[in-house]
Amino acid sequence: MDLKSLVDDGLEVSVIGSFSRVGIMLRRRLFGWAMPPDGALIGRTALVTGPTSGLGRVTTDALASLGARVILVGRSEERLAAVRDSLVAAHGADRFPIVVADMGSLASVRTAVSRILQTEPRLDILVDNAGAIYPERREGPDGIEATLAVLVSGPFALISGLLPLLKGSPGARVISVTSGGMYSQKLDLDDLQLIAEPYSGPRAYARAKRAQTALVREWARRLDGTGITINAMHPGWADTPGLAETLPVFYRAMRPLLRTPAEGADTIVWLAADPAAAAVSGALYLDRRPRPFDRVPSTRLGAVDRRRLWDMMVELCGAPDPAPEG
Secondary structure, eight states: OOHHHHHHHHHHHHSHHHHSHHHHHHHHHHHTOOOOOTTTTTTOEEEEESTTSHHHHHHHHHHHHTTOEEEEEESOHHHHHHHHHHHHHHHSSOOOOEEEOOTTOHHHHHHHHHHHHHHOSOOOEEEEOOOOOOSSOOBOTTSSBHHHIIIIIHHHHHHHHHHHHHHTSTTOEEEEEOOGGGGGOOOOGGGTTOOSSOOOHHHHHHHHHHHHHHHHHHHHHHTTTSSOEEEEEOOOSBOOHHHHHHOHHHHHHHGGGOBOHHHHHHHHHHHHHOGGGGGOOSOEEETTEEEOSOSSGGGOOOHHHHHHHHHHHHHHHTSOOSSOOO
């Protein structure tokens, strides 16, 4: 192992050094990162969920700057229109269609999928970014716990529905934006919707993110040979409105060390645009390098449980299995 990798591994083990802005600043220098060339995504179509603020907005701006057509998927038509108008003003072309969808509603997601299939000839990049944390347990319109719906079942239905476009777009990539908080939680498949224990919004969020990353691995296994790569990434600790709102004490204590939204989104853009990022599927990235899926052995979700989780998602979504085994 070379010295650069040793330093990188040391940062990863330290957690604070890895997840804070210290980590990305050192790694950028260590590995001499290059930015994607101008026009790297001309002729390609990307879709970003949650594009109106935080990491989603920065990602949308970056993909648009690289020449991509970017489909904006979110709940508020007004906020989506504001982002679209800003992008048109910045880039001089209206290549930013709006699709209003609530990721917590399967009917809404399916309506969005139907529209995209009817209007878009290709889909090269799908960024699953939308998220939410709720202070009290509640269920979405499908009777699914709301955090699980927005972060897991909704994206599962979105990817499932858009598979025909992804398969028809050579080198298509799916990028799931997760959270380092998922390292702290074990996923209980017997209580996936958090009925049996006292509810905690941050804990529900972390568990949903663990389910998300487990499904990324299962998607990658089942889509092997299709030409689609699917990976997860976590942004480290980034200064976003969501973090400030949901974890105010942590936000105030760590603010001097928080990454900028652009630093948090760097790996998303790299996974979307860099040719080298197409070589791996089913990985979890931080700062452009694969990271372990587990830090604590007791939180590990094995292959059998990942298949079980997949089957549970198929049942919750109430649609045919999008990638059946065999």
